[in-house]
Amino acid sequence: MANQILPYIRVEGIAEYSSKISALAKNKKIFIICDQNSLQCVKYLQSNINELSEAPIFKVGLGEENKTLIVSQKIWDFLLQNNATRSDLIVNVGGGMITDLGGFVASVYKRGISYLNIPTSLLGMIDASIGGKTGINYHHYKNQIGTFSDPKLAICDPHLLNSLPKKELLSGFAEALKHGLVFNAKYWQLCTSKPINQLPISEIITDSIKIKSHIVSIDPYEKKERKLLNLGHTIGHSLESLLLEKKTPTLHGFAVANGIVMESFIASEIKLLSRACFKIIKSSIYKIYQPISIDKSDIPFLLEFMKKDKKNSFKEINFTLLERIGKGKIDVNLSEGIVQEKLEKFFSIG
Numbered sequence: 039m040a041n042q043i044l045p046y047i048r049v050e051g052i053a054e055y056s057s058k059i060s061a062l063a064k065n066k067k068i069f070i071i072c073d074q075n076s077l078q079c080v081k082y083l084q085s086n087i088n089e090l091s092e093a094p095i096f097k098v099g100l101g102e103e104n105k106t107l108i109v110s111q112k113i114w115d116f117l118l119q120n121n122a123t124r125s126d127l128i129v130n131v132g133g134g135m136i137t138d139l140g141g142f143v144a145s146v147y148k149r150g151i152s153y154l155n156i157p158t159s160l161l162g163m164i165d166a167s168i169g170g171k172t173g174i175n176y177h178h179y180k181n182q183i184g185t186f187s188d189p190k191l192a193i194c195d196p197h198l199l200n201s202l203p204k205k206e207l208l209s210g211f212a213e214a215l216k217h218g219l220v221f222n223a224k225y226w227q228l229c230t231s232k233p234i235n236q237l238p239i240s241e242i243i244t245d246s247i248k249i250k251s252h253i254v255s256i257d258p259y260e261k262k263e264r265k266l267l268n269l270g271h272t273i274g275h276s277l278e279s280l281l282l283e284k285k286t287p288t289l290h291g292f293a294v295a296n297g298i299v300m301e302s303f304i305a306s307e308i309k310l311l312s313r314a315c316f317k318i319i320k321s322s323i324y325k326i327y328q329p330i331s332i333d334k335s336d337i338p339f340l341l342e343f344m345k346k347d348k349k350n351s352f353k354e355i356n357f358t359l360l361e362r363i364g365k366g367k368i369d370v371n372l373s374e375g376i377v378q379e380k381l382e383k384f385f386s387i388g
């Protein structure tokens with residue numbers, strides 16, 4: 039594994055990063071974007087970093103439904119009313135929703151204004167803040183409008199996770215498990231060695247950032263290796279959508295964790311992954327996440343959803359699967375019939 043973290047992403051405590059932020063903020067007007075829940079993190083930052091203490095705050099409504107063009111416009115109005123110029127600085131403080139939205143808003147305001155990301159969720163720290171993707175949802179489709187743009191600095195301070203609800207922590211942790219499974223068996227072993235509250239969280243964040251940074255640095259535009267990060271997501275997204283449809287929504291990471299188990303079952307069925315590895319993955323994941331059980335009659339919905347994915351070609355469904363723990367394989371194309379048969383088998387075994 040490459041040993042570097044992208045230069046703009048740092049895992050630190052406030053004592054180390056306050057001076058960096060002060061230096062970047064010098065002689066600039068600062069604007070903070072957050073939501074109601076990350077406001078407490080903003081208060082903590084403001085009480086420790088002088089340059090942030092008086093900064094105007096734009097508070098976005100809670101939840102994914104606010105990652106929109108309408109909210110972006112409201113933020114641009116707020117910036118214009120406060121005379122923000124291109125040499126000023128935006129500080130995004132929040133989960134992936136805020137860093138995606140705030141990054142997008144900043145990347146096009148007056149053709150691009152500098153911004154910092156201070157992610158406050160585990161998912162934000164180990165996933166959304168890495169790789170330069172910013173964006174908003176459009177016409178109910180996720181991340182349809184966006185830019186590739188890097189913040190000047192992204193700071194991951196584990197202290198900020200103290201207020202994060204446990205279920206949100208677990209949701210983000212599914213991405214850490216994925217990083218281990220596709221790229222680094224030792225890291226997977228670390229992640230599954232103890233209950234999450236006994237794990238060294240700074241080390242987990244640092245290692246996950248290293249893995250994702252490395253993968254996106256060799257393939258920034260998702261032509262090849264970046265697809266490794268789709269493990270668990272082909273089925274995971276379809277489960278997320280099914281449960282939303284049934285009005286029993288689940289968090290992204292819970293759906294991805296279940297997607298990883300089901301995709302690993304398929305990988306073992308097609309003899310890509312050993313049965314023993316599948317069993318280890320299944321039991322480790324089900325120790326942390328409740329299995330999502332669905333009815334056989336829901337499988338057509340899952341298949342329809344998977345077929346819509348833009349990565350597919352010629353009616354086959356494109357998967358990232360595992361060859362073993364620590365090694366993913368991209369572009370495994372399977373026919374709809376095979377996927378249906380394997381899912382039916384998975385749910386009949388239970």
Ligand SMILES: NC(=O)c1ccc[n+]([C@@H]2O[C@H](COP(=O)([O-])OP(=O)(O)OC[C@H]3O[C@@H](n4cnc5c(N)ncnc54)[C@H](O)[C@@H]3O)[C@@H](O)[C@H]2O)c1
Nearest residue numbers: 075133134135136158159161162165166171198201202206
């Ligand atoms: N850009 C990328 O590459 C990328 C990658 C993965 C996900 N994403 C995006 O990230 C978003 C999901 O991120 P998320 O799971 O962080 O969602 P989120 O930002 O909605 O945060 C989840 C919940 O946790 C709350 N929260 C965040 N930090 C908190 C804290 N410290 N204390 C208390 N509550 C806190 C939020 O208010 C929210 O209610 C999605 O919009 C997704 O599209 C982007």
Ligand SMILES: [Zn+2]
Nearest residue numbers: 213271290294
């Ligand atoms: Zn994900």
